[in-house]
Amino acid sequence: MPRPEPPLGLFTSLPILWSEADGVAGQLAAPAPPHWARAVFEEGRRPVPLDTLLAPEALGDLVMAQPRPLEPAENVALDNWVRGGGHLLLFADPLLTAESRFPLGDPRRPADTVLLGPILAHWGLALREKGESGEIAGMLFPVRSPGELSVLPGAAQDCRVEQAGLIAQCRIGRGFALIVADAALLEPADGPAAARAARALRLLMRRAFAR
Numbered sequence: 001m002p003r004p005e006p007p008l009g010l011f012t013s014l015p016i017l018w019s020e021a022d023g024v025a026g027q028l029a030a031p032a033p034p035h036w037a038r039a040v041f042e043e044g045r046r047p048v049p050l051d052t053l054l055a056p057e058a059l060g061d062l063v064m065a066q067p068r069p070l071e072p073a074e075n076v077a078l079d080n081w082v083r084g085g086g087h088l089l090l091f092a093d094p095l096l097t098a099e100s101r102f103p104l105g106d107p108r109r110p111a112d113t114v115l116l117g118p119i120l121a122h123w124g125l126a127l128r129e130k131g132e133s134g135e136i137a138g139m140l141f142p143v144r145s146p147g148e149l150s151v152l153p154g155a156a157q158d159c160r161v162e163q164a165g166l167i168a169q170c171r172i173g174r175g176f177a178l179i180v181a182d183a184a185l186l187e188p189a190d191g192p193a194a195a196r197a198a199r200a201l202r203l204l205m206r207r208a209f210a211r
Contacts, residue, residue: 005044005045005046005060006058006059006060006061007045007046007047007048007058007059007060008041008045008046008047008048008059008060008061008062008063009047009048009050009056009059009061009062009063010041010047010048010049010050010062010063010065011049011050011053011062011063011064011065011067012063012064012065012066012067013065013066013067013068013109013110013111014065014066014098014110014183014186015035015110016035016037016038016041016065016186017035017038017047017049033190035188036188036189036190036194036197036198037186037197037198037201039198040198040201040202040205041063043202045060047063052074053070053074053077053078053081054073054074054077055077056077056078056081056086057081059081059086061086061087061088061089061208061209062081062086062087062088062089063088063089063090063091063205064088064089064090064091064092065090065091065183065186066091066092066093066096066110066111066114066183066186067111067114067116068111069111069115069116070116070118070119072118075118075119075122078119079119079122079123079172081175082172082173082175082176082177083172083173083174083175084173084174084175085173085174085175086175087175087176087177087208087209087210087211088175088176088177088178088208089177089178089180089204089205089208089209090116090177090178090179090180091180091182091183091185091186092114092116092120092127092147092179092180092181092183093113093114093145093146093147093181093182093183093184094113094114094127094128094129094147094181095112095113095129095145095147096110096111096112096113096183097144097145097184097187098110098183098184098186098187098188114127120179121152123155123157123159123170123172123177124151124152124155124157124159124170125149125150125151125152125155125159125161125168125170125179126149126150126151126152127147127148127149127181128147128148128150129145129147129148130145130146130147130148130165130181141184141185141196141197141200142184143166143182143184143185144182144184145182145184146166146181146182146184147165147181147182148164148165148166148181149161149165149166149167149168149179149181150165151168157170157171157172158170158171158172159171165181166180166181166182167179167180167181168181169207176208177208178204178207178208180204185197185200185201186201
């Protein structure tokens with residue numbers, strides 16, 4: 001029998017595995033339809049929600065989607081994991097456009113911006129706000145106020161930026177990181193919009209996790 005796929009780590013502040021509600025009681029009282037991306041993550045995998053990145057060794061692959069700021073030790077653990085052969089798909093949006101039912105400053109609110117400067121710089125990348133929305137030629141999904149990735153001068157890593165700075169791919173040690181400077185793809189959707197978003201997410205995952 002084929003071996004089961006290793007778990008897929010999911011480190012995110014976005015309401016993908018659980019809906020935005022006031023605790024478990026609120027979710028049970030008014031259950032929301034499952035997020036379309038959850039079904040994609042569960043296709044042949046077992047997504048494991050992560051509260052910390054201090055012990056990623058058991059993961060097969062990792063999705064980070066609009067994560068909270070990393071502690072210094074988490075930066076080190078993530079870098080070591082990728083260099084050791086880990087594969088990462090990272091959505092890093094400097095200006096999140098998704099609506100939230102929680103007010104600014106509420107810790108339950110998704111991160112409005114990503115503060116990943118140290119780890120990105122360590123990998124030879126810079127991320128800045130760009131602010132243009134709409135379609136980018138060759139992309140399968142629209143963007144909303146995306147960021148722009150660029151390779152830092154003298155970067156030691158093998159990084160390549162494409163799609164007007166929307167995407168960067170980096171060979172880091174024995175591992176790989178695919179970084180998307182926007183998280184609008186992961187906003188809630190249904191019907192044809194959800195189907196299009198699911199196709200785009202599958203393509204990004206196949207690209208990020210190819211061995």
